[in-house]
Amino acid sequence: MFKIVLFIPIFFSPLLMGADVTTLLEKHKGGAWSVTYSTVEPIKKLTFKRNPDNSRVKRWQPQNSEFVIKYDEDNGLESVTKLDGKGFTEVKIWLTSTYTPLPKEYASFSPFSDNGFLFHSGRFFACADICVPELNKWPFEVKAQDKNIIVGGEVYSREANWIDKDSGQKVYIGNGIPIKDTHFVSLIDTKLPKELKKHISNDLPKLMNFFTNKMGALNYRPALFASYSETINGSYGNQGGTLPGQIFMHWYGKKSIEQLNSDSVFWFFAHEVAHLYQRKASEIESQSEAWLHEGVAEYLAGIATSDLRNNKSLFVKKVNIAKKRCFNGLENKSSYSEAAKLNPKLHYSCGLLLINAIDRNLTANNENFDIFRAWNKFNTQVESGEAAAVRTFLNVIKPYISDELSRSINLLSGTDEIDTIEVLKKIAANK
Numbered sequence: 001m002f003k004i005v006l007f008i009p010i011f012f013s014p015l016l017m018g019a020d021v022t023t024l025l026e027k028h029k030g031g032a033w034s035v036t037y038s039t040v041e042p043i044k045k046l047t048f049k050r051n052p053d054n055s056r057v058k059r060w061q062p063q064n065s066e067f068v069i070k071y072d073e074d075n076g077l078e079s080v081t082k083l084d085g086k087g088f089t090e091v092k093i094w095l096t097s098t099y100t101p102l103p104k105e106y107a108s109f110s111p112f113s114d115n116g117f118l119f120h121s122g123r124f125f126a127c128a129d130i131c132v133p134e135l136n137k138w139p140f141e142v143k144a145q146d147k148n149i150i151v152g153g154e155v156y157s158r159e160a161n162w163i164d165k166d167s168g169q170k171v172y173i174g175n176g177i178p179i180k181d182t183h184f185v186s187l188i189d190t191k192l193p194k195e196l197k198k199h200i201s202n203d204l205p206k207l208m209n210f211f212t213n214k215m216g217a218l219n220y221r222p223a224l225f226a227s228y229s230e231t232i233n234g235s236y237g238n239q240g241g242t243l244p245g246q247i248f249m250h251w252y253g254k255k256s257i258e259q260l261n262s263d264s265v266f267w268f269f270a271h272e273v274a275h276l277y278q279r280k281a282s283e284i285e286s287q288s289e290a291w292l293h294e295g296v297a298e299y300l301a302g303i304a305t306s307d308l309r310n311n312k313s314l315f316v317k318k319v320n321i322a323k324k325r326c327f328n329g330l331e332n333k334s335s336y337s338e339a340a341k342l343n344p345k346l347h348y349s350c351g352l353l354l355i356n357a358i359d360r361n362l363t364a365n366n367e368n369f370d371i372f373r374a375w376n377k378f379n380t381q382v383e384s385g386e387a388a389a390v391r392t393f394l395n396v397i398k399p400y401i402s403d404e405l406s407r408s409i410n411l412l413s414g415t416d417e418i419d420t421i422e423v424l425k426k427i428a429a430n431k
């Protein structure tokens, strides 16, 4: 395929400009981590692509004190410059590689207890000057002493390089040995408490079979990474996530294990596995529409819990909690997307309410069309080039739901000022 950019002078092409930055991530002997950015032409500023907060300022340390990492309050971007403002072609930065949760973002490092690590490549994407949305090509190189580096399902030793894209991916570096079975290529922390290992080996295959029955088999074997790290400051919790083809879970702190509740572990797994089966359509383009894939993942976790664990009451309880949280979060807000920008957790609670209402409407009006079918149809459209967006999903379900419901959903995802709670109440009442 010919590329039109060939006719554009290089200095006008943002695509080429950003691609000039090469990223080298190194795990040194003794365990220290560094990232080195280099460019062919001198640049004055290096700005990061993904900026959930200002934690690079606190946790990253340029090797040379002539450099500084700054957080710009106005645009929320973190960048690296030289103190004297002069140009540079290389900067090396030392990293803190402990686990730290980032708001609405994948953690940079999930340590395994045997000194292995899972890192998120997207955390390191950086551009000369500023990142433009068109740029989606990130030359990446990794060097380590460890036996295994797992990138995109392939296992390398000591070094690897690739061109990354989109939201990036989780990359494993360590001496752990991946296990291939029918469902996953997995890397499970050897120190993961046995209760959790049991959940992983019992619950996950059940969930994979359940979703395969409902939504069709995946045409690849996803990677599963599960890690555990102790904490020194008493913090604890767990975080999971999916990126295309990968599912990952991290537990940190002793309390996260002491307080394990098998129902919530199951729900947590089901939510993440549901994302895998959402396939390409799970990559919803606009953050303000995240209620769609998060709401469906919550809802499908509810269905899986009811079916596979014979526990319908947890589902009912979750919907009631979601109702409270969603309505509280929308109080005095005339726009759902504005409210969710302030409180992204609303995508889970309001999303669950919305999808619960949608599925009830679908199944009440149609014998053979439910949320599983709706999502599959939506995904087929996304795979064939339609936007992964609420408007595409609505077009799919419109013939199967009441006009009233489709009007309310339109109102909620539109830009008009509305009484959000009133609209959601109406939706929840399934009118």
Ligand SMILES: [Zn+2]
Residues within 6 Å of the ligand: 271, 275, 293, 294, 297
């Ligand atoms: Zn999710």
